[in-house]
Amino acid sequence: MSTILLLLGVIVVVGLLLVIVYNRFVKNKNMVKDAWSNIDVALKRRYDLIPNLVETVKGYAAHEKTTLESVIQARNAAMSVPSDEINAKIKAENQLQQTLRSIFALSEAYPDLKANAGFIDLQQKLSEIEENLERSRRYYNGTVRENNTYGESFPGVLFAGMFSYQHFDYFEVDPATRENVKVSFN
Template sequence: MWIVLGIAALIVVWIIGTYNGLVKLRNMAQEAWSGIDVQLKRRSDLVPNLVETVKGYAGHEKSTLDDVTRARTAVVDAGGDTAERMKAENMLTSTLRSLFAVAEAYPDLKANTNFLQLQGELSKIEDEIQMSRRYYNGSARNLNNAVQQFPGMLIAGPMGFSTLPYYEADESERAVPKVAF
């Protein structure tokens, strides 16, 4: 009888330990997504200033400026849906690259202090976004491994744990931006 109670106690301890480990991994992944969200919000707040600065020099590049504005709006409208937000953020990244490609054609704009400051800040934010994305993907990988591997999968499914998507670049981010004069 003591052996049966001992085995039952070990199983309960294992279930509790596995559950707590999964909660910890899920919370780390949520924290990582929050880190991405913070950086993306900073970038989103910076975009209108950047667009206004470029408008002063390159007013006839209206379609590019409109694309950037639409991409930023898509990010705001995506809300809490992770997959939709990732798609919208990738679109914004792509349109910002187009904006900087347009800026290359305007020497006065490239020399403008406000534009240079905004471009530098945006570059810094992009670096922090990349770092946040890597952290998120590492956290998602750890959670996904725990949810999918035996014996954790015995606890994960019944307790409502599921895998998370990785933050991946879309095709437009992988393409080299075309700069034409």
């Protein structure tokens, strides 16, 4: 009789462990998705702002057509990645960020553009969006760190495959966007 009770006790403990681990995986995944939704809102605001920014720059830098087209292409590519494909979305956003920097580099070469009230307003709005993105990115990366650490450490690693653990990439600034943009007029 005591063997049956011991076996039953082990089964209950293992069952409780499975429930706790499963719930932690669900909680972590939902926190990452919630954090991503905050980023997604800011990204959509940025997408809406980009066409106005490009149109403003066109008036002053018409012969910079390739720069402007690359911004629009990067925007469209980023918009076409579904929001639930977080890792792919991060890569597309880093590319968009790099092309946006080229527009602001153009403003340095065109003093009239730099002084344009519409451009300044758009630049300020974009700056606010980028600040929001930075805060949201920090929160997102914290939730990703917690999710990934749990899925790769004990006891989570034992059950990761069974509970469809999902590894998420950090949303880090691409090192290429940290480099100075070169503007040339050929």
